[in-house]
Amino acid sequence: MHTNTVSRRTFLAASLCLPAIDFVRAYSPPQLTxxxxxxxxxxxxxxxxxxxxxxxxxxxxxxxxxxxxxxxxxxxxxxxxxxxxxxxxxxxxxxxxxxxxxxxxxxxxxxxxxxxxxxxxxxxxxxxxxxxxxxxxxxPDGIATGMIRQLGWEKNRDAENPRLFTFPQTTLARFAQGMAAKLNIQTMRVIGDPQLSVSRVMASWGNVSLMPGVPFLAQADVLVVGETHEWELVEYVQDAISSGQKKALIILGHLLSEQAxxxxxxxxxxxxxxxxxxxxxxxxxxxxxxxxxxx
Missing domain, CATH: 3.40.1390.30 (NIF3 (NGG1p interacting factor 3)-like)
Known part of the structure; x- marks a missing residue:
């Protein structure tokens, strides 16, 4: 008698659970793919x-x-x-x-x-x-937005040109040091006079070839890029400096120029x-x- 009672109770409990199990299976959200x-x-x-x-x-x-x-x-x-x-x-x-x-x-x-x-x-x-x-x-461009936020340049952005930024005048060395600190870069490369006075900065994240690198540089004191061919834009900037132009180039490395x-x-x-x-x-x-x- 006792055995039969336990069996009936066990059967009843199991029967009551079945609808709940079926409900969970039926209404569980499908796996995201x-x-x-x-x-x-x-x-x-x-x-x-x-x-x-x-x-x-x-x-x-x-x-x-x-x-x-x-x-x-x-x-x-x-x-x-x-x-x-x-x-x-x-x-x-x-x-x-x-x-x-x-x-x-x-x-x-x-x-x-x-x-x-x-x-x-x-x-x-x-x-x-x-x-x-x-x-x-x-x-706006997702990569540029992240980089500008990481650098804290939102207030320096030109209203007409999203690549152009204006800052209070500082030296090229100090400006580059500030960028390196904000992006935690160990191997930034800079071309130009460390004491060059800069305020207008053009930024082109990632890879930048000779064109549009040349017209970008014409609009600013310093051009910031991720990477470029050294026998193209780097050589052009070197010659610009040798000719007496007050120009500079900052090369961040492709990864850290877009990672933010x-x-x-x-x-x-x-x-x-x-x-x-x-x-x-x-x-x-x-x-x-x-x-x-x-x-």
Whole structure:
């Protein structure tokens, strides 16, 4: 008798639980996927999606379940590992993953390092989305906005030209030191007289070639760039100085000239991806100075 009573109670309890279990299964929100994150980016970026663009899913599939999103400047192997360790398995990267702007793998398919990086991404079920063209096309430019905020230059921006900034007069050396401190740069390079008086600054984040570098320089005392060919714009600035022009060039390095823009991107992504953590993961500066080796 006692055994039968227990059995009936157990059966009744189990029967009462079934509807609740079915309810949870029926109304649990579906797992967020990489494809859904990309669709939300396309919806929120505010400009038509281009037919010709490098912005696409480089690794993973649209069905990849997303546990967390990392916004990064460069999807280096180190950055991927740090994002993965935090449980952020969707990587939104501004620069390419596989060493060319278009992420073309044909030239490196047999390369051991490419294969190692590809395998790490696959084995850890990562999805990597290249987000370059449309983040620059965002209004205002997402990279420029992040950099200006990091530097605290909002009040110095020219109303007519978003690349031009005006500051109280200072020396080139002091201005460069201030930038280096705010961006935590170890290997900034500067061309020009350290005592040159500067107040008008033109900034072009990332890569800058001879054109439009030359007309940019004509509008300011100093041009700030991420990187440039040394036998083009660098040589031009050297010759300008030798000819008697009061000009200067500051070279930040490509990564640190745009990285704050992807910090801004993480904040933007949080606005429409509430289901999972979204975090900015900083990529490490690739260079170091002989007098200040990394610890």
């Amino acid at each position: 990489a494809g859904q994150v990309i669709d939300r980016i396309k919806t929120n970026v505010g400009i038509p999606w281009r037919e010709q663009t490098v912005d696409k899913l480089i690794a993973g599939t649209p069905d990849t379940p997303v546990k967390g999103v990392a916004s990064v400047m460069m999807a280096t192997l180190d950055t991927l590992k740090r994002a993965n360790a935090k449980g952020l398995n969707m990587i939104v990267t501004h620069e390419p993953t596989f060493y060319s702007h278009q992420d073309r793998i044909e030239p490196i398919e047999q390369d051991g390092l490419y294969q190692l990086k590809r395998d790490y991404i696959q084995q850890n079920n990562l999805a990597v989305f290249h987000f370059h063209d449309h983040w620059h096309g965002f209004k 823009g992807m910090k801004h991107c993480a904040e933007w992504l949080k606005g429409f991806i509430p289901e999972v953590p979204v975090e900015f993961i900083a990529s490490s500066e690739p260079y170091w100075r002989p007098d200040q080796p990394p610890k």
